[in-house]
Amino acid sequence: MRNAFESTIASYKKVELYRMAENRLRIVVAKPGLDGHDRGAKIIARALRDGGFEVIYTGLHQTPEMIAEAVLQEDADAVGLSVLSGAHMTLFPEIMRLLKEKGAEDVAVFGGGIIPEDDAARLKAMGVKEIFTPGASTEDIVKWVRENIHPRQ
């Protein structure tokens, strides 16, 4: 059985953890579109979680509306979109438009997938913070999130 000292320590730790969790960045990893390529999204979600972030994975086949809703519901600081279907030029702008409409334009949007260089440049010009393409390491992505994503005010 635990003695009083141990349970005090345990509850103290719990409070500490709670505080840490409170300050932890909340990131929605979302998979818009109709395709089922979730290998990358799942690996990124796991790596971000292991990197100390609070990660909410939406699962597959999300519409832009569902994703914007999830971002608001989860009070996320950022949303990472994984698109391998070629529909990125439709999906990214639509999700950004919806976030803006809902007053959440300060949520950082980043993403990855099969996205040609010139499309990536166009997306960044529209305000997408970063696009990661095949071969990017989870280490680099975690590092990038740590350095570039900040808690929403």
Add this chain to the structure above:
Amino acid sequence: MRTREQWLKETYKKAAQRPARFSTVSDMEIEPVYGPEDLTADFDRDIGYPGEYPYTRGVYGSMYRGRLWTMRQFAGFGLAEDTNARFHFLLSQGQDGLSTAFDMPTLMGYDADHERARGEVGREGVSVTSIHDMARLFDRIPVDKVTTSMTVNCSASILLAMYLVNAERQGVPWERVGGTIQNDMLKEFIAQKEWICPPQPAVRIVTDMIEFCAKKAPRWHPVSISGYHIREAGSTAVQELAFTLADGICYVEEALKRGLDIDDFAPRLSFFFNLHNDFLEEVAKLRAARRIWARLMKERFHAKSERSMLLRTHAQTAGASLTAQQPLNNIVRVAIQALAGVMGGVQSLHTNSMDETLALPTEGAVMVALRTQQIIAEESGVANTADPLGGSYAVEALTDRMERDALQYIRKIDEMGGMIRAIDTGYPQREIADAAFHYQRQLEDRTKTVVGVNKYTVPEELPIPTLKIDHALEEKQVQRVRKMKQGRNSARVKEALRLVAQACRSGDNLMDPICEAVRREATVGEISDIFRAEFGVYKDPGWL
């Protein structure tokens, strides 16, 4: 004579070994050398000659001396007429069979004019909404002479119906139509993740198609039991082998429950495996697959016909192994992978194009991929003799090892109550996600190498030309579909859809009513909506 153990002791006392972990790409450890001690297989019982039970060495006696494998390049993009032009190009270049890639809306059961199709029409494959698109797709292609493979799963029943109705219109009776439809829903829940309704009704539709084809389209392969996507999702080679065969067991059991005789449908079951970089592992996987399946069919399901015991397989080189960096290197990867497929005795083969991590392939890139197969077939000499690696200490040992490990998985899934139950608990999905994560870690700590990505990188990439899909085509297809819907007899469409819904409820075979609905110009989306209403919609559990 020295034993292998003695030899190892003596050799490794003085020989230096690189400080590496010597394991396959699936992280299966490999011995420094294999010898007669590892040849535990009994020649007559486990190996034998090609074309003889248990078919370890190949399903046909003469193998590629009798007939080369079918060179079948997967193609599809844009509107039906764009893909039709690519089909004619491929046939003119010496390809023998067609293989159709549909776009995401078609694959997920949505019409081109549906809200959810926006941005996706004709992007990852060809857009087919109605029988008219199917007719454009196979324009001037004689469906009694060219066999076609169609990669489609949750909406497969509708696309097969369209293919058959189009054959009718070409004046070709169903009995003479040959081809394959992927239609493997179990691996969708496990790996590729294109679905409409939950596993139970999804498998019921597959079983309807197995039954229907056995009776009415006997040259058609109603399901291609696929490991390809399982591997692409990040599984190991053993997991690919085991989960694929476990899926096969499930379909066989469901068809038997219908009262079908095993020998009436089993000969038309076909398979589809991945070909990854690890050459010996892949050859062993294909050999083990044939042996396990033959034994399952004979011993567990009491098949009498030899044809029921043959695991005939298509194979495709591993898309996930290709790199966006230094894409020309992909030509070499594809050649090694394709060679493993041929040494492993596949019946048909797709070689990926070097540019497929960037976009759908250009015509030039597809030609190099097809030429790779032709060089293997006609220049390398490996097709001159069947199972040329049979008897190799290493390959036989790996074949045995993979058989053993795969059977362990299959036993576990049997104990769980079969594959549908296993999927419900997320078991295969989690095994694959864990393996994918493990491999990613190995890439990042550089215990596994991908040339040009985590080793031998270059600061500046030379760009290669890629295929651009015109955004305007989506609008064109949307307008075409809307016009078609306005011009048809909607009362007749409604009546046909009502009969599909009725068959969903009564349990009658769905294929005849679906064929009739398709004849009356009912669309992919409309028939899928009946499935959604009658069977419910499956949602991704989103397991990490």
